[in-house]
Amino acid sequence: KAEGISMPKGERSHKTFLFGSDVDFDSKQLAVVLKLGVYGAINNPIDITSGELGKYLGVSQQTAARYLVELEKNHLIERTRTSRGQAVQITKIGKELLENLSIMITKALYSQTRSAVIYGEIESGLGEGAWYISQEEYSKQFNDVLGFIPFPGTLNLRVLNLDDLKKIAQVRQSEPYIIHGFTKKGRHFGDVMCYKARFSDGTMGAIIIPSRTHHNKDILEAIAPVNLRERLAENASMPLKDGSKIKVEIFLQ
Template identity: 40%
Template sequence: MYRTESLKKLALLGAIEKPVKISSSEFTRYTSTSSKTAARVLKQLEEEQYIERQLVAGGQMVQLREKGVDLLKNEYAEYRNIFCRDRNDIDLYGNVITGLGEGQYYISRDGYMSQFRDKLGFIPYPGTLNVRLDSVSAEMREKITLIKPIVVHGFSDGERSFGGGKCYLIEIEGIRGAVVIPDRTHYPADLLEIIAPVKLREMLRINDGDKVKIVVRDPQRCE
């Protein structure tokens, strides 16, 4: 609990966008703790890699790291699930491109397939459709992370380990599927990997360069 509350206070001070200067005694105004406890909390957040911290004259420069931002996003998603009930879909547009050819190998692993079946409600075609978003949609892509994800856990097949990831339910030209975002990925932010229960290229008769519409489904919405 102390992590989320402390990170939230730092974020409200602007520590997501840039480093902010704060002393331990100043931080007590936001955490209702002693100066000694506030200093210990900041040090622990740094050790756990939620924040970056640099000691300076009169205090410290603090900024949230990606891990800290992700923790707040997860907290936000959980509150949305509690208080929001209307649909808020995200429309994205992009062009079909050729991927690196790795999708079929990874998607077809039993450790993934069983989770897709149980959590997404379908068995995906063993391959992914790769879509490069246009500039406007690429900027909107960050909104996906505000939706509570369907988590796919990593596993080992006895020979090698496979990482986990997050899935978000979508429709692409009327066909249901999911965007898959691996925890460790080398793909740029404007590229989406999509799985579906059918081979999308054949079903939609699309080729490289064709434009498609992707509707990310969010069953939770706050007005």
């Protein structure tokens, strides 16, 4: 187990309960990791001296150096020697710490909200959605759980707005309706998380998150009992094209 930073009596922080991380940490560690992330250390190593870090944090060079040593012991950062002195990069554990912190902040801000209104831009997928959701084992469960058999196909929505991306994190943390996976002809079909949704014209449907998906977290897959490209268009004979923006209200349990 990683060794935690020494903290004054009464300041010992929670660990796994709060952030899903098996290290002890305090607000000082969070501040340092967050500051390093702001300066780009999540994706690439950054050259930074202890003196520079101390200036950014408002502490002495010696204190900043101690923080870095303790963070490295906790496997939250990695350090390598450079011509300037050292390069620092946040590790996978450190990144997960920041991601979980972001989710918790989102939940704290929106915990009383029972729905999330999100705007998305339509884009074409690989065409696999129609085949998957048309499987009889899925269709029956969709009907039992959501009250409708989906039109064969999913509508992919790319979320571009930062506030809406935060709302997606909130949705993912809420309790979903579960469509259970199954095995068919030696092939495994995974579980599907569902969130009931209402589209801009009042059509009811759902946002689905398959346990096995190639989509990034900024892509939502929408289903409904009707063809959404046609239903949401002003003229049904002219379905919505890629790039069209639509509004969807996602309901939280």
